[in-house]
Amino acid sequence: MAHWEILCFALCSYLSVAWAATLGVVHTEGGFVEGESKKLGLFGNYIDIFRGIPFAAPPKTLEDPRPHPGWDGTLEAKKFKNRCMQMTLAQTDVRGSEDCLYLNIWIPQGKRQVSTNLPVMVWIYGGAFLVGGSQGANFLNNYLYDGEEIAVRGNVIVVTVNYRLGPLGFLSTGDANLPGNYGLKDQHMAIAWVKRNIKAFGGDPENITIFGESAGSASVSLQTLTPKNKGLFKRAISQSGVGLCSWAIQKNPLAWAKKIGQNVGCPTDNTTALADCLKISDPKAVTLAYHLQLINLPAPVVLTLALSPVIDGDFLPDMPENLFANAADIDYIAGVNDMDGHIFAGIDLPAINRPLVKITADEVYNLVKGLTVDRGERGASATYNLYTQPWGDKPDQELMKKTVVDLITDYIFLVPTQWALNLHLQNARNAKTYSYLFSQPSRMPVYPRWVGADHADDLQYVFGKPFATPLGYLPKHRTVSSAMIAYWTNFARTGDPNKGYSEVPVTWPPYTTEGSYYLDINNKLKTNSVKQNLRSRYVNFWNTVYQSLPQVANFSSTEELLWS
Numbered sequence: 001m002a003h004w005e006i007l008c009f010a011l012c013s014y015l016s017v018a019w020a021a022t023l024g025v026v027h028t029e030g031g032f033v034e035g036e037s038k039k040l041g042l043f044g045n046y047i048d049i050f051r052g053i054p055f056a057a058p059p060k061t062l063e064d065p066r067p068h069p070g071w072d073g074t075l076e077a078k079k080f081k082n083r084c085m086q087m088t089l090a091q092t093d094v095r096g097s098e099d100c101l102y103l104n105i106w107i108p109q110g111k112r113q114v115s116t117n118l119p120v121m122v123w124i125y126g127g128a129f130l131v132g133g134s135q136g137a138n139f140l141n142n143y144l145y146d147g148e149e150i151a152v153r154g155n156v157i158v159v160t161v162n163y164r165l166g167p168l169g170f171l172s173t174g175d176a177n178l179p180g181n182y183g184l185k186d187q188h189m190a191i192a193w194v195k196r197n198i199k200a201f202g203g204d205p206e207n208i209t210i211f212g213e214s215a216g217s218a219s220v221s222l223q224t225l226t227p228k229n230k231g232l233f234k235r236a237i238s239q240s241g242v243g244l245c246s247w248a249i250q251k252n253p254l255a256w257a258k259k260i261g262q263n264v265g266c267p268t269d270n271t272t273a274l275a276d277c278l279k280i281s282d283p284k285a286v287t288l289a290y291h292l293q294l295i296n297l298p299a300p301v302v303l304t305l306a307l308s309p310v311i312d313g314d315f316l317p318d319m320p321e322n323l324f325a326n327a328a329d330i331d332y333i334a335g336v337n338d339m340d341g342h343i344f345a346g347i348d349l350p351a352i353n354r355p356l357v358k359i360t361a362d363e364v365y366n367l368v369k370g371l372t373v374d375r376g377e378r379g380a381s382a383t384y385n386l387y388t389q390p391w392g393d394k395p396d397q398e399l400m401k402k403t404v405v406d407l408i409t410d411y412i413f414l415v416p417t418q419w420a421l422n423l424h425l426q427n428a429r430n431a432k433t434y435s436y437l438f439s440q441p442s443r444m445p446v447y448p449r450w451v452g453a454d455h456a457d458d459l460q461y462v463f464g465k466p467f468a469t470p471l472g473y474l475p476k477h478r479t480v481s482s483a484m485i486a487y488w489t490n491f492a493r494t495g496d497p498n499k500g501y502s503e504v505p506v507t508w509p510p511y512t513t514e515g516s517y518y519l520d521i522n523n524k525l526k527t528n529s530v531k532q533n534l535r536s537r538y539v540n541f542w543n544t545v546y547q548s549l550p551q552v553a554n555f556s557s558t559e560e561l562l563w564s
């Protein structure tokens with residue numbers, strides 16, 4: 001290296017350090033933390049990134065989370081920590097660790113000055129309450145839930161948090177021995193940590209929004225409904241899931257606790273003995289004692305999700321539909337993807353995705369029957385008749401397959417989301433309510449062309465992947481991504497998705513009693529993307545006609561079927 005190069009190298013890096021706007025070491029309630037300061041582009045701004053800050057002590061198996069005792073010196077917060085222990089995709093082994101209660105923070109900085117008073121967005125990941133992690137899956141060193149694009153484009157702080165999963169997060173005996181909801185309590189601990197500490201990172205503790213997808217979305221909804229979060233956050237966004245979804249609450253947790261106890265060799269006739277035994281069992285064995293069946297299912301897959309939040313009389317004092325008064329001051333966005341049920345329909349009826357394989361009316365009827373066991377034959381035929389009305393005498397396969405996807409989308413996501421929007425609106429004081437439908441078609445090349453926005457398709461756009469990995473996307477995908485980030489971060493800043501730091505392509509009116517407006521989100525956002533009464537015929541059917549039919553069974557008959 002020539003002499004002047006060495007000189008420049010030393011000087012230039014000195015200057016760039018001098019110019020870098022960075023928080024450096026931050027003092028939190030547990031002690032000092034040091035993250036990474038990253039420069040964005042050659043003459044661009046900076047971002048501070050903290051990875052793996054503990055928000056609670058390492059948890060004890062099947063016990064409530066406890067505060068972290070703190071540390072001496074400065075904690076290096078530069079690497080993501082382990083995910084919470086969970087089964088692998090093959091369900092034959094586990095990954096992650098019990099010591100997993102950590103969070104990550106992205107803070108956008110100016111060129112010379114550090115930010116202050118930024119709105120804060122706390123992300124809760126999905127994964128059926130069974131899998132997932134605060135950084136998400138890694139593709140080419142780009143993590144799915146990397147907060148950088150949202151933080152920089154929306155000028156907000158992004159926080160992503162871990163919570164316990166599967167049996168270790170949600171197993172419950174339905175009594176005080178194992179009250180359950182450990183994963184929800186972890187999320188609450190993380191939110192409370194953000195409220196107490198985010199000011200030191202340049203955040204505004206009065207401007208916190210929580211957002212999540214799928215099980216994370218149902219979690220967001222439940223965090224707004226529990227009385228435990230009063231005053232901790234102002235706003236919430238549910239992407240495909242609410243506390244009113246059938247799969248969000250396990251009504252018979254003891255049956256599953258006994259089955260899991262039996263699988264690891266614990267006594268099951270006494271819940272005290274069962275709880276004591278499970279707490280000292282190998283956490284890996286407890287995690288693997290639950291197995292999600294994905295082929296030759298005896299019932300629709302949605303009914304087989306067993307390890308979910310429970311009504312414990314404390315964190316959730318009552319059924320979610322009776323708790324909306326607790327969300328009266330929370331601004332709320334809730335929405336679904338137009339084919340959220342597609343991936344589940346493909347598990348129940350694999351022929352959905354095989355153009356050369358036909359489905360029959362009998363198969364559709366059996367699927368309906370599986371979803372409507374609580375209302376017996378009357379429920380099944382009323383539901384089947386409504387959904388097959390557009391079929392005529394000789395329905396083509398595409399119409400039949402789409403009908404199945406609509407049915408599953410309605411049942412698992414869309415109908416409970418509309419119910420939640422209505423209850424939120426009825427209970428709100430000054431808080432606002434917004435509804436959306438995400439309809440950007442799936443990019444999966446193996447799917448038939450008619451497939452719309454599948455479950456989880458919204459994630460890549462909200463997290464700005466079309467910008468982070470531009471070669472994988474087209475300009476129209478950046479259009480969707482930029483609009484979603486604008487609406488989401490404006491909402492986090494002001495409670496109104498149209499007002500804030502970013503321009504939006506079209507004004508999204510609130511959901512009100514005068515007009516059940518929703519925004520249809522895709523790459524062609526324009527005035528006529530504002531629509532009304534989302535699938536109201538089907539929503540009315542499920543929420544009134546269907547509910548009024550006599551109940552003939554409860555879903556524990558499905559559980560017996562599964563365990564037989």
Ligand SMILES: *[C@@H]1O[C@H](CO)[C@@H](O)[C@H](O)[C@H]1NC(C)=O
Binds near residue numbers: 119204493494
């Ligand atoms: C949130 O931030 C906005 C914009 O910076 C500010 O006007 C508002 O007062 C803050 N607090 C709340 C509770 O909205």
Ligand SMILES: *[C@@H]1O[C@H](CO)[C@@H](O)[C@H](O)[C@H]1NC(C)=O
Binds near residue numbers: 270271272273276
């Ligand atoms: C249940 O087990 C606990 C602890 O193993 C024991 O103290 C208690 O007496 C048992 N209760 C019954 C009803 O058998």
